[in-house]
Amino acid sequence: MSAQVLVPRPLVPQSVPADSLPVRTVEPVCNTGQYSSCGLASAGFRTAKYLLEEWQQAGYTSAYQAFADRDGSEKLRYEARQLAAECEARAQRSQADTTRRLGERLLDTHYWRSELEREIRDVTAETELLLQEKRRLERSLEATEVPLSISTDNLQCRERRQGAELVRDGAELELLKEVELIRNVQELLKRTLEQTIQQIRMNRDVKEKMEMDWSDKVEAYDIDVTCGRYNNQSTEIQFHQNSSKLEDNTSTPETWAQYSHEIIYKAERERMASINLRSLIDNILEDTTEDLRSQCDVVNSAFAQRCEEVEDAKRNMESHLQNTLNEIGGQEKNISALKQAIKDKEAPMKVAQTRLYQRSYRPNVELCRDPAQFRLVSEVGELTESTEFLKQKLEEAEQSLRNLEDTRMSLEKDITNKANTLFIDRQKCMSHRTRYPLVIKLSGYQ
Known part of the structure; x- marks a missing residue:
């Protein structure tokens, strides 16, 4: 009868492949020697003592098992140290790469934030200049009420002329032209004022969008700065489950940059439109002022000429x-x-x-x-x-x-x-x- 010796195996850690450990096989030991108790007379019986060969075999097996366990443990410790070192190096590389990418992101965010700040300053300054032109238009439009009242009052006063003096002379024709010119100028100034108000509204709208984008970038910049300062010794760090999950409403770097680019492009377009409008306003005010003053001089000349004609006629009649x-x-x-x-x-x-x-009283023939x-x-x-x-x-x-x-x-x-x-x-x-x-x-x- 043979005896089989079973030796328990240590549990294999999950981080070490099972095929890398040594495979140990225990052979059954049978008493078949000269002093074996497995003879025909003792068939079916087993004594309480082991044979010498069995004892030697058991010692050899224990030594081999110890050697195999030590070897496996040494290999496992080496592989564990190597794996830990690799994981540590990998974690450090990943953290360094993430920090570098956060730095690059900070540079990109700082660039667009600076561009937005510059464009916001330019649009704000341009809007302020356009507001000054708007006030000029309002003052100019208000100032045209005085010439209009003067011209209409002149026409009404001249209706009080008597007799043949109530004539449609050159002064009256020039006064009618002046009234028509002033009304046309007022209509032009009103249309230009409406266009200016609309442009100011558009400037403020695009400025508000840029300020919102700038505010978002400032907040994102501060968040990324805070993230970039975190390290393994930081006290604020903790576990956040599902934090690596990507949100559905996230943007890509391309769409992120494109959004700011489109806002800045629109702001530059509105700013150029505002600059052109300011130039147009300046030309309109210059032209209308020149036309009004020129017509005023023409009317004054017509009045002076008419007064001279009337004065000459009056002296002639006197x-x-x-x-x-x-x-x-x-x-x-x-x-x-x-x-x-x-x-x-x-x-x-x-x-x-x-x-x-x-x-006739002479008598007779004396008559x-x-x-x-x-x-x-x-x-x-x-x-x-x-x-x-x-x-x-x-x-x-x-x-x-x-x-x-x-x-x-x-x-x-x-x-x-x-x-x-x-x-x-x-x-x-x-x-x-x-x-x-x-x-x-x-x-x-x-």
Whole structure:
């Protein structure tokens, strides 16, 4: 009968491959020698003692087992040290590489943050300049109310001209042009002001987006700085389960950079649009101011020319009035002289008629048509004819006097109308036009 010896094996650690350990096989020991108790007479019986060979075999087996266990343990310790060293080196390399990549990320974040800061400063400065231009537009638009009120007031004042002086002259035509120009300028300034307000709103919108992106990058930069400072001796570190899981809403480095690039590109585009708009506003204000002042000078020249024309006409009519008054005086004297001449013809008429009357009482044949009689009759006829001529001339003189009086009244009325026109144009209109805004005010600087 054979005996089989079983030796327990040590558990194999999971980190060491099972095939790298030595395989130990124990052979069964059988008593087959000269002193074996396995004879035919003792078949089926086993004594309590081992044979010498069995004892030797057991010693050899124990020694071999000890040697194998020591060898396996030494190999396991060597492999464990090597694995630990490799894992430590790998962990250090990984941590160093992660720290380096965090540093690179910090550089990228710092770059885009700096670009955003620069663009935010530029957009803020540009928006402030555009706000100044907006205030210029508002002041300029407000300043155009004064020329408009002056022009409309001039037109209303000139409606109070009297008679033939209520004429559509060059000054009125230029005033109408001025009113139309001012209204066109106001419409242009209003449209430009609306465009400026819209551009300011767009500048502020893109600035807000950049500030939000900048704020996110500042927060991410601080987080990455904190992460970069962590090491194995840090006291704040701890386990966070599932922290290595990627979120669904994460971005890629390409989309991350593209987002900031698009925002900065849009900001630069809006900033260039704002710069162009400021240049346009400056040109518009310069052109409109020049047009308004030019038209104002044209209107003032038209008023001055019209006042000179009215003044010349007034002086001419005053001269005619003076001559008419002189003529009226002469005509009145002439009428007095004619009346006196007619009255002076009464005495000779009385003498001649009395003579004829007295001679009509001559008796009988003495009632003769002598030359004296014929001369008396002829004298009466001449006196009658002269009186009729004088009366006719008196009527003509009186009619001429009436005509002169009518002319005098007409001249005086015309002179009064022209004086009223001069008062309106000079005292009302031209003096009012001295309040016309200056170039600096129309340009929106005040």
